[in-house]
Amino acid sequence: MVKPLVSIIIPLYNASPFISKCLESAINQTWPQKEIIVVDDGSTDDSFEIAKTYQSKSVQIHQQQNKGASAARNLGLAHARGDYIQFLDADDFLSENKIELQVEVLEKNPGYLALCETIHFFNSSDILQSNRDKSWYNQTTDQPFDFLLKLIGGEVIGKGYGGMIQPNAWLVPSSIINKTGPWNEELSVDDDGEYFCRILLNTKGICFVPETFNYYRKYLVSGANISLSQQLTYKGYSSMIKAIDLKYEYLQTKVAVDLLNKMFIAPYVRVGIATFPKFNDLSRYAINKAKQLGAKKMTYSGGPVSLKLSRYFGWRVIRLISYWRFGF
16 A cells, blocks of 8 residues: 655745754654655755755755745745645744554544644753643544634633644645645744634544654743844734735634624734834724724733833833843
């Protein structure tokens, strides 16, 4: 019996300290039928040169002008021949058995996605001392729509729900990828949230595979998180708002309007507050959207002192003080 082929797609941009570890984790997967597709997105360091040293019959290296990770993944998909798709960020890596165990489960459950546990670690930390993502979503379910609502809706659906599933944790059948369509290249932040919202709308269910791991790198420099999602520019916040708009649109005909509106108030409020006063037009848009959905008040999210002061002076005053002091 011919084993199914797995395509591992790696978008690469300025990850020279990490790409070797990433590629070696892909090459060393215990699943034998695999192709590795690296797409360099116009790196300005020596990432591309390092990746080229791994080029072989099973490791393809491609290059494009800088267009963003979504465009790089789409180029990878255009070259992919696999029955299953594994997305893998260039600064992360996988346990050696991840793909093998997930393929074995999916072969018995056609039309499902496979999910594994994510271990979050900081750049210089010991992996063994890092945080295991023991979240509610590490479960097998044949109710993917209910799963999606819990993921997006957070505590509106029930206490303890919400969160973020890092894309590397999934293994996706190509048949579902084809139904879903390409990554949205207009998005730079929450592009994965928007994409996997569509993926989950096209699947029969989710198979959680224990004892397989996605190792997701996070960054700390002088106590400040410097990951892309935390260095939000006007473009980044615009992308975040667009992703919220799109997810609302996808669910609009599938969820009762009162519940749907409640689910999306909080995301708009968070962006509306975070973009004030630096990006006033984005702030106004997000706050107006929250009000249209039924928001009665804007709840400030911050430390206990800021939270208390916001109750007396309003969130705008606290945001202005924060902006004047820290520039964000």
